[in-house]
Amino acid sequence: MTVISEMVPASHGRAYRMQAGQVAVIANLHGNQVVDAWALSETDPLEFSSMDHTRSVNSSIYLEKGMKVVSNRRRPMMTLLDDSALLCHDTLLCPCNAEIYEQLGCDGYHRSCSDNFHEALAAKERQLPFTPASLNLFMNVPVHADGSLERHAPASKAGDYVALRAEMDLLLVLSACPQDITVINGDDRTPRNIAIRIAGEYPEALQ
Known part of the structure; x- marks a missing residue:
């Protein structure tokens, strides 16, 4: 049975409770949208997804x-x-934050993945005093032999998806990245909605 099926609005974030074994399918509807993702344990308030350890x-x-x-x-x-x-x-x-957009020349407030993370947590009555590093789904960052890296438009196409299975009871946080200055979200630099569908097993979550 489908637990949830909805859109994460462009430039915003959402959080979803998942039980161990459930699967979240995250669809890149337009092909160009990067999704910052985090997981937080439901039983330990200080356990969270760690890119260092991953x-x-x-x-x-x-x-x-x-x-x-x-x-x-x-x-x-x-x-x-x-x-x-x-x-x-x-x-x-x-994950992008307010300071990045200030350095890129933005005047006034600009939404960010860091703010989206904390807003999504607050909506589920959770909080962390810092922003963990994110898993950057669909982000295209080639790394060269000399250690340098580049930022390219996503290589995904409209309709591409990933399926993530929860291995413990957790809170999944997603941000449809608001980056509209660099090519991280495609050559047109336009953030887009993403779709998420959570179900009890895979491939049921694709239906």
Whole structure:
């Protein structure tokens, strides 16, 4: 039975409670939208998805199909069950914040993934005093042999999706990244809605 099926509005964030074994399918409706993602334990308020530990456990700077996202306690939180485009999802870049947009020349307030994270948590009556590093779904960040990296438009196309299985009871937080200055969200630099569908098993969550 489908637990939830809805849109995350462009430039905003949402949080979803998932039980162990449930699957979230996150669809890139337009192909160009990066999704910052976090997981927080439902039983330990200070356990959260850790990109440092995830890179260590997977021996990779990317998250690819079959790999796990682990917590700061090195416990499995989510598994990337499926990925229609077979991408290398970024774990290196930080979630955008107000300061990034100030440095990019924005006047006044600009939405950010960091703010989206905390707003989504507050809506579920949760909070953290800091912003953990995010898993950057669909973000295209090639890394070169000399250690330098580039930021490219996503390689995904409209309708591509990932499927994440919860390995513990958790709160999944998603941000449809508000970046509209660089090409992170595509050459047209226009944030878009994303779709999420949560179901008890896979591939039921695709239906």
